[in-house]
Amino acid sequence: MIFKLAVRNIFRNTRRSLTTLSTIAIGAAAVLVFGAYVTYIKLGVETSAVQRTGHFQIFRNGYFDFGTGNPAAWGIGDYQTVLTLVRDDPVLQPMTAVVTPIQNLAGIAGNFDDDTSKTFFGVGFVPSSRDKMKRWNEYGTGSQGLQHSGMTDDNPNSGIVGIGLARILGLCESLHLDNCPPAPKPIEATPTGPALASNIAALAANDKPADAAASDGEPTIDLLAATAGGAPNVVSLKIVHVESQPFKELDDNYVGMNLSLAQQLVYGRGEHEVTGIVLQLKRSEDVPMARARLATLIDEHKLDLEVRDFTELTPEYNQIIGLFGSIFSFISVIIGIVVLFTVTNAMGMSVVERTDEIGTTRAIGVRRAGIRRQFLVEGALLGLIGATVGVALAYVAADAVNGAGITWIPPGAPAPVPLRLYMAGAWALIAGTWLGLVVTATIAAFVPAHRAARMKVVDALRHV
């Protein structure tokens, strides 16, 4: 009877109930659509991070905190053994998509044709592995038509640079870059720049191996770095591709090259090591299991290595997730407050209108708790119906957006990505929003319900 009464009372004042239900439904839909968008952003950022860094990177212990200033001193010796250990592990093997070494390095890049030079931050990688990593797209948020780097494993002298570095080194014209203006002539030329470029050029002429690739008309830069032993070393890099980086500092400093070239630059004729081993999984849900397995392997083989996941390797990941999470929380709270006051108002009016009815039912023998329960159930039912309609509305909105084929270019992305609202499978979001609104509506009904329950029977019966 309590539910029968609740349902019928809700639709007794149709206009008011529809207004209240609309508020709850639109609130639920707004929270869900924005939540689905936040999920999309989270998965997009995760995809971008995993494409760049993999799910894990294995470093020599201490490298992540202290080694980036001198990567050559923090190399993993006999890294092939570690690579084999990870690649062939029966637990990790089914989960992994890519296991590949990388060599980080820093130095000075010079374009002696233009008398310019610039410090750079470089990464040496296996091009085929990097290309495979870039194709990781578990959630469907990855770039459409992702460009190939143009590098191949068997061409060790080819490489890529950030657009910013290309611009600074005066390579816009030779690389045929759009929106890449030539550098204005400085008012007073600093002697260091051209002199340093000339010095690098001279070193390059001395150190360049006999089998170094000819430029074939493609622009070439020289990279100077200190070897692990402290001696200066220079290699030439043929730029086959320019790649926009996610933020300016990286864009102005980035050089990507074949692993063997990076090792040659850092270790010269010494033993070639790597600064890290990248592990990209097929599915992000395997991260905890894979991390635990890596820890076990490192422990069992007494390796002086540490493992960092993509959230640690990409600090902006947690910042972006945190930012969107706080915006989502803020919007949810605002909508919750609106729903709270709307339901309180509707239930308050209902109590006033039904004062005589409250008196009658109390006279018949309904306890105070029964009256309170009646109005709480009505509040909960308002929340339940409104939130359920809201979920349906959100699904319709998500379908419309997802079906519209909207694309956009996220910051630093090389190509457009599809805009998607992730409603399907977002059970925690849907259940949380639905339950949150039902609970909010029930709480909102508490004050009117309590007021109804506290009424004196004779006063309620006298109410006109």
Next chain:
Amino acid sequence: MSELAQGPVVELHSVSKTYKIGAVEVAALKHVSFVIPRQRFSMIIGPSGSGKTTLLNLIGCIDAPSEGSISIAGQDVGALDDNAISDFRAQNVGFIFQNFSLIPVLTAYENIEYPLLLLGMAAKERHARAAAILEAVGLADRARQRPNQLSGGQRQRVAIARALVKEPAFVLADEPTANLDSHTGAAIIELMRHMQQKYATTFVFSTHDPQLMSHADETFSIRDGKLVDHVSRGDAP
């Protein structure tokens, strides 16, 4: 029928009721004492403002006296807490209000069934009782109608059925004909009298219509909050 002790249904012992209106205290009842016998058609009469409704409220356990005590079926209702008194009303008291006070979202049948639900009665028995009493008040064909689809007289019939369906110790009716035309009012009184006899229950109702006095077994006259007269007709069972 409720299990009540033998003897009078209601006993009032020096009952007073005072209302506070702002700083002013208004005495609605002043040391009223009387006994309402069982299975009688009792009427409380008096002009407007004499204290009839206050007296019915106290007898119906929906208000508490400022002084004195009220026993219903031998139970001192002043000793009961709010939940207990609600349960007591659910079992022992049937109400008929002058404005009918049916629950507008329930059908005639559901309004009648409602008090039985409060008693936790099984569905089969509920249905049998509600259907029987609907038939008894002549509204079997109106079972699915909501109150706004019924005439005033029909609504009051539903209210009578609702009050009687749980077979209470007594039924209280506060000016049950006040909102009805004289013809319908007379028919309602006839029905109440008939049902009182059919169900062998106690009816207590208030009115300021002296024409209805001829129907009563017991008449209690109230004026200015005091019992001024008591007339008994016929023999109490």
